[in-house]
Amino acid sequence: xxxxxxxxSAEPYNPNVSNHALAAAAARxxxxxxxxxTAAQMAVEHEKRxxxxxxxxxxxxxxxxxxxxxxxxxxxxxxxxxxxxEPENPKFQQFKPTNTVIKRDLVNPKGALEYAIExxxxxxxxxxxxxxxxxxxxxxxxxxxxxxLREYLVLELEKQERAALAKKxxxxxxxxxxxKVKLAFMDDRRTRMQRDEMEKEQRxxxxxxxxxxxxxxxxxxxxxxxEGSMPGSGHVLGLLTLELDEPPSYEHSPxxxx
Numbered sequence: 001x002x003x004x005x006x007x008x009s010a011e012p013y014n015p016n017v018s019n020h021a022l023a024a025a026a027a028r029x030x031x032x033x034x035x036x037x038t039a040a041q042m043a044v045e046h047e048k049r050x051x052x053x054x055x056x057x058x059x060x061x062x063x064x065x066x067x068x069x070x071x072x073x074x075x076x077x078x079x080x081x082x083x084x085x086e087p088e089n090p091k092f093q094q095f096k097p098t099n100t101v102i103k104r105d106l107v108n109p110k111g112a113l114e115y116a117i118e119x120x121x122x123x124x125x126x127x128x129x130x131x132x133x134x135x136x137x138x139x140x141x142x143x144x145x146x147x148x149l150r151e152y153l154v155l156e157l158e159k160q161e162r163a164a165l166a167k168k169x170x171x172x173x174x175x176x177x178x179x180k181v182k183l184a185f186m187d188d189r190r191t192r193m194q195r196d197e198m199e200k201e202q203r204x205x206x207x208x209x210x211x212x213x214x215x216x217x218x219x220x221x222x223x224x225x226x227e228g229s230m231p232g233s234g235h236v237l238g239l240l241t242l243e244l245d246e247p248p249s250y251e252h253s254p255x256x257x258x
Contacts, residue, residue, distance in 0.1 A: 048141065052148040055118060059111035070156065072112040073149055075105040080119055080146040083134060094133040095121070119145045 037045065061069045082092040095116075097107050106112040120138025124131050134142070 045140075045144065048144050049148060052115070052118065052145045053152075055111060055115045056148060056152050060109065060115065063110040068109055070153075072105045072109045073153055075101070076112065076115055076119070077146065077149040077153060079116070080142055080149065083142060084146060087136075087139075094124075094131045097123075097130055097132060115145065 056073065060072055064072065079092075079095065082089070086092055095102050095106075097103060097113075106116055116132060119142050120134050120136075121132040122135055124133050
């Protein structure tokens with residue numbers, strides 16, 4: 001008879017079995033060892049989830065400013081996380097409502113303290129000091145409430161990131177549009193300057209051409225001296241005047257009587 005540790009007692013290794021089949025077999029073993037919830041238990045859990053969701057919204061998010069509501073939800077998540085992680089730690093099993101942080105994040109905001117009570121914390125007095133102490137019979141409520149808080153905060157964080165990205169893209173789009181308008185203005189200004197320069201050169205060229213054409217069309221100036229010689233040409237004006245002053249000769253005048 002072979003011993004339990006002998007090779008004959010071990011299951012033979014089959015190299016033909018795929019990793020997918022091994023993973024499926026492991027999942028089936030986990031399902032067989034994990035207790036399955038009945039339909040009634042699933043209905044109860046669903047109702048508890050819905051109740052916690054209503055305590056978050058509208059219970060906490062509606063009546064409080066957004067920043068304060070998120071701070072309160074994060075404080076509730078931290079309290080439940082600590083208790084789930086270290087359920088035996090006494091300092092995580094209770095909180096004082098007179099504590100500065102607790103008063104600011106749970107007592108003063110509307111709906112936050114009611115959520116802590118739904119998680120399983122109940123008011124008690126110890127040494128004349130008020131406390132909210134966790135009762136272990138509400139462990140399931142603690143788990144469900146913690147899950148609802150985490151789901152809401154994860155979704156809210158994703159929403160804020162999308163909004164920030166959209167705002168960033170909007171700014172980039174506006175900046176790009178402004179840059180485009182600026183470039184278009186500069187191009188238009190450059191085009192107008194070039195057009196004005198061309199028109200100036202064209203006007204100067206037309207003026208030069210017009211002046212040249214006008215110079216070519218002017219008539220040739222005529223000489224003031226007649227082409228034929230005039231009587232008395234070559235005589236000096238002074239000599240002519242002296243000759244005219246002499247009395248005319250009457251020797252051969254027919255009117256004179258001898």
